[in-house]
Amino acid sequence: MIKINNKKLAKFLGFKAIRLLILLIVIAAISFIMIQLSPIDPVKAYLGQRIVSQQQLSIIGEYWGTNLSLGERVLGWLQTLASGSMGFSLIYRVPVTEVIVQKFTASLTLMVVSWLISGVVGFGLGIIAGAKEGSLADKAIKTYCYILQSTPTFWIGLVILMVFSVYLGWFPIGLSVPIGQLSDTVTFWQWLYRLILPAVTLSIVGIASLTMYTRDKLISVKKSDYFLFAQARGESFWGIIKNHGIRNVLLPAITIQFLSFNELFGGTILVEQVFAYPGIGQATVAAGLRSDVPLLLGIVIISTIFVFVGNLLADMIYKYVDPRLRGEDDE
Amino acid sequence: MTKLLEVNNLSISFTQYVQGLNRHDSKVISDLSIDVNENEIVAILGSSGSGKSLLAHSLLGILPYNSNVSGEIKYKGDILDQDLKEKLRGNEICLIPQSVNFLDPLMKVSEQAIGECKDEKEYNEKKLRQREIFTKYGLDESVDNLYPFELSGGMARKVLLSTALLDDPKLLIADEPTPGLDAKSVKETIEDIKNLKEHGKGVLLITHEIDVALKTADKIAVFYSGHVIEINKVGNFKNVDNLLHPYTKALITSLPKNGFNLTEGVQPLGDVSGCPYYQNCPNRMDKCENNIPNLVNHNGVFIRCFDFEEANDES
Numbered sequence: 001m002i003k004i005n006n007k008k009l010a011k012f013l014g015f016k017a018i019r020l021l022i023l024l025i026v027i028a029a030i031s032f033i034m035i036q037l038s039p040i041d042p043v044k045a046y047l048g049q050r051i052v053s054q055q056q057l058s059i060i061g062e063y064w065g066t067n068l069s070l071g072e073r074v075l076g077w078l079q080t081l082a083s084g085s086m087g088f089s090l091i092y093r094v095p096v097t098e099v100i101v102q103k104f105t106a107s108l109t110l111m112v113v114s115w116l117i118s119g120v121v122g123f124g125l126g127i128i129a130g131a132k133e134g135s136l137a138d139k140a141i142k143t144y145c146y147i148l149q150s151t152p153t154f155w156i157g158l159v160i161l162m163v164f165s166v167y168l169g170w171f172p173i174g175l176s177v178p179i180g181q182l183s184d185t186v187t188f189w190q191w192l193y194r195l196i197l198p199a200v201t202l203s204i205v206g207i208a209s210l211t212m213y214t215r216d217k218l219i220s221v222k223k224s225d226y227f228l229f230a231q232a233r234g235e236s237f238w239g240i241i242k243n244h245g246i247r248n249v250l251l252p253a254i255t256i257q258f259l260s261f262n263e264l265f266g267g268t269i270l271v272e273q274v275f276a277y278p279g280i281g282q283a284t285v286a287a288g289l290r291s292d293v294p295l296l297l298g299i300v301i302i303s304t305i306f307v308f309v310g311n312l313l314a315d316m317i318y319k320y321v322d323p324r325l326r327g328e329d330d331e
Numbered sequence: 332m333t334k335l336l337e338v339n340n341l342s343i344s345f346t347q348y349v350q351g352l353n354r355h356d357s358k359v360i361s362d363l364s365i366d367v368n369e370n371e372i373v374a375i376l377g378s379s380g381s382g383k384s385l386l387a388h389s390l391l392g393i394l395p396y397n398s399n400v401s402g403e404i405k406y407k408g409d410i411l412d413q414d415l416k417e418k419l420r421g422n423e424i425c426l427i428p429q430s431v432n433f434l435d436p437l438m439k440v441s442e443q444a445i446g447e448c449k450d451e452k453e454y455n456e457k458k459l460r461q462r463e464i465f466t467k468y469g470l471d472e473s474v475d476n477l478y479p480f481e482l483s484g485g486m487a488r489k490v491l492l493s494t495a496l497l498d499d500p501k502l503l504i505a506d507e508p509t510p511g512l513d514a515k516s517v518k519e520t521i522e523d524i525k526n527l528k529e530h531g532k533g534v535l536l537i538t539h540e541i542d543v544a545l546k547t548a549d550k551i552a553v554f555y556s557g558h559v560i561e562i563n564k565v566g567n568f569k570n571v572d573n574l575l576h577p578y579t580k581a582l583i584t585s586l587p588k589n590g591f592n593l594t595e596g597v598q599p600l601g602d603v604s605g606c607p608y609y610q611n612c613p614n615r616m617d618k619c620e621n622n623i624p625n626l627v628n629h630n631g632v633f634i635r636c637f638d639f640e641e642a643n644d645e646s
Contacts, residue, residue, distance in 0.1 A: 229433035232391040233494070234421025235447040243447065244435045251437075323437065323478045 012319065020308055024301060025078065031300045032077045036070060040291045046090055077297075086301070087294030091286055096298035099283060104302060107272065107279030111264050113199040118206030119257045125207065126214025127249070131241050133219055141211060148208035153267050157201045157274035164197060171197045173276075198275040202267050206260060213256050217249045251322055258317070261310025265303050334405070335502055335533040336367040336390075341402035343385050343394070356399065359385055361557045363402070364626055364633070367502065367533045372524065374536040374544035374565075377554025378598065383537045384429075387504045390535075391426055392416035406502070421446070425495035427505040431487040434479040441465070441475035444494045457497060464493045468523070485516040492523055502533045509543050521547050541586065552633075553579050556598045556607035559626060562633035575634040578608050606637070614638070 043061050052060075065073060080087065086096035129141040148156070165173045172194055221227055221244065230240045272281030280299065287295040319325055343360040359382035367373045377383045388394050390404065392413050404411040406419065416424075434443050444461045448454040465474060468489040474482075482490060488508065495503055505524060509517045524547050527534055538544050544551050545568055552562040553576065560576045567573035571589070574580050581594040596611035606612070606619040619637060629639045 225428070225430075225432040226435045228388075228393055229426065229428050230435075230446075231393050232388075232420055232426040232428075233446055234417065234419075239447045244438070247435065247437050324480055 012316075016312055016315075020305070023308065024304060027304050028078060028081055028297070028301060029074050031297055032074055033070065035293050035297065036073060040293060044291075081301075086298040089287075089295040089298075090292040091290055091295065096294050099295060100280070100298050100302050103278070103280040103283045106277075107268055107281060110195060110199055110202065110272070110277065110279060111268055113195065114202035114206065114267075115257070115260075115264055117199065117203035118210060119254075121203070122207040122210030122257075123214050123250075123253050126211040126253070127218060127241065127246065129211065130215040130218025130222070130249075131238075131245065133215075133222070138215075141215070145208040145212050148204060149212070152270075153201070153205045154270040154274050156204060157198075157271050160197060160201050160204075161274060194277075198271050198277050201275070202264070202271045205267050206257075206264065209260070209263075210253060210256060214249055214253050217252060218245050221245050221248050251318065254317055255314040258310045258314035262307045265306060334366045335369050335371075335407060336365075336535065337403075337405040337408075338363060338365045338386075338390075339403040339405075340364055341386070341389065341400070341404060343382070343389055344399045345395075346397050346399065359557055360389075362623075362626065363559050365535075365552050365559065365562065367535050369501070369531055369533050370528055371550065372528050372534040372536055372548045374538060374548035374551045375554055375559075376541060376544045376551050377539060379539050381554055381598070382557055383539070383554060384506050387426060387506045387535070387537055390416070390424065390504060391420045422498040423500055424502045424504065425498065425500035427492055427495045427503055427508055429507045429510070431479050431482060431484075431491070433491065434487075436479055439476050439478060440482065440490050443479075444490065444497055446494070446497070460497055461493070464496055465490075468493060484512055485519065488512065488516060488520055489523075492520075496527075500532065502535070503527060504535045504537070506537045507539070508536070509538065509540055517543065541582065553582065558607050558623075558635060559633070560608065560635045562626075564632075567632070575629065575632055575639060576608075576636055577612050577614060581611075606635075 043057065043064065043066065046060070047057075061067065065076060068076070084097075086100075088094070089096050089099045092099050125141050125145075129138040132138050161173065165171045218241075227240060227244060230244055231237075235243070268279065269281035269284050271277070272279045273285055276282070280302070283295065284299050286292065287299060341360060341363040342358065344356045344358040347355050347357055349355045363386065365373060365375070375383055375386065385394065385398075389398075389400055390411070394400065406415065406424070409415065411419075420426075434440065441458075441461055444465070445454065445457045448457060462472070462475075465471075470486065470489055470493070474486065474490070479487065479490075491508075508520050508524065512520065521543060524534055524536065528549075536544065536548055545565060548565050550562060551565055551568060552559050554560075555578050561574070561579045563574060563579070568583060571580050571583050574583060581592070584590050584592040585594065594611065599607060599610060604623075605621045606615070606624055609615055609619045612619065616637060622637075624635050624637045624640050626633050626635045627640050
């Protein structure tokens with residue numbers, strides 16, 4: 001169905017890779033400089049409460065290069081980064097890469113599940129509201145979206161936690177593993193059971209914007225000439241919504257959903273905090289609060305890549321699925 | 332013989348809110364009467380934006396919700412109400428739309444011509460028919476898989492025409508089929524429409540191009556400010572003396588080949604209390620200012636002018 005021109009794809013991905021590289025260098029440098037200019041002292045953060053002599057302090061400082069100029073430090077950081085190392089996490093006492101891989105995998109399930117839920121539900125609600133514009137269903141969906149849009153994520157998380165975990169007692173209050181159990185021994189169902197509330201919270205937030213967007217898009221399709229013509233040809237209402245409405249709304253909606261990766265990441269940080277779910281979000285907060293500079297910088301880079309990939313996928317979908325763009329730059 | 336389509340005293344107005352909550356009814360089509368028979372092409376000739384397309388939309392039951400329609404439309408002698416419109420549209424009454432914008436930009440043209448199908452069997456039958464019609468109009472198989480944006484203007488016209496013919500309709504409504512086309516495509520379109528007539532179909536051609544109307548139609552209804560002011564046979568348009576309404580005369584004498592005589596004045600927008608042509612009429616009378624003349628039959632020509640209403644009364 002979709003013909004992929006390998007040469008064109010390679011060229012496209014090549015360009016994107018170069019862009020990502022430039023973006024990463026810039027982001028890495030800027031975030032490093034910002035940390036350097038902040039009042040965080042890495043030596044103090046490393047030592048914590050331990051008492052050391054002035055001499056020992058200066059030895060550690062020299063080892064870490066605190067006597068170097070800012071430019072030298074930035075270059076040093078970029079060089080280390082290029083060699084594939086992100087340094088050593090101060091909190092977890094393991095390489096940053098290891099922490100990120102572990103935490104990110106835990107969060108990824110959460111993010112993927114809620115991304116899928118919000119995509120399907122958000123799109124469905126948007127289609128219903130748009131098709132039946134002005135009806136009771138539309139008004140209900142619209143009100144629901146406005147409320148969600150104007151509510152902070154962490155607050156929704158707290159409300160859900162209070163209702164379902166505290167008052168109703170249906171779900172655990174937090175943590176991805178039951179207390180007193182090793183993470184290796186957790187069964188699939190235990191894990192899933194603990195995933196539900198955070199995933200629902202995270203998806204609820206994503207639904208509103210997608211629903212409003214889909215609704216709006218469908219309403220404009222309904223006003224189009226081709227919609228009118230399909231009616232004039234005697235096609236049934238839901239038939240037209242299916243054949244022409246969804247066809248024309250789906251692609252931009254999917255794109256919007258991919259572009260929402262940054263919101264997803266931001267939402268994860270809040271939701272994981274509320275539900276005490278040990279993922280990348282919690283690690284971010286911990287790294288920030290406890291001045292774990294290497295981990296914080298590592299997370300910045302990973303989240304940059306994550307959001308970039310979302311945008312890349314959105315771009316690719318448009319380029320290879322929309323017939324109007326597919327053949328555009330064919331020679 | 333029953334007429335294929337009979338429109339009597341059709342008026343279409345829109346309810347709009349002007350300045351806060353004041354409702355205002357703006358009349359777009361007033362007291363329109365017209366007939367279309369089998370084997371006949373009737374052109375509705377009017378300037379752009381005069382509401383001609385709304386006639387087509389009202390025949391198909393796709394007017395916007397804030398419109399008010401009065402009058403009577405009959406199809407083969409039966410009152411054409413919304414239920415019947417919904418039943419007939421797409422199979423007995425078909426629209427040939429204005430432009431490629433009426434095609435879904437993300438759907439292959441062959442699929443669009445086929446349209447909605449109940450099951451596989453219906454789809455296969457229609458697929459064969461679609462291929463047959465496309466071939467008839469010189470669209471080869473490679474066109475089937477094209478998207479609307481890939482069509483040239485002429486091809487798009489043929490695809491639009493094909494969509495209307497798939498169900499073998501009795502009455503076709505062609506809404507501005509020629510704007511923006513080159514001379515060759517216009518000529519082809521005229522031929523295609525005439526061809527439909529040969530196959531026993533009735534065609535209602537809505538256009539603002541005098542030339543197209545003259546070359547295609549059997550009967551021309553002249554539309555002025557929402558009113559039909561004259562319905563005359565196409566042969567009479569060759570000679571200004573056979574035309575009755577002063578506006579029609581002015582229209583024809585303004586053509587380059589007929590002397591290029593331009594008449595000053597514009598069509599009134601919105602409501603007029605009297606004859607819509609009162610402002611510009613060379614032989615207006617006092618009563619024209621506040622009374623709208625009726626469309627009367629004068630020796631087979633329908634005319635909306637007091638000059639002829641009286642003449643009829645006397646005879």
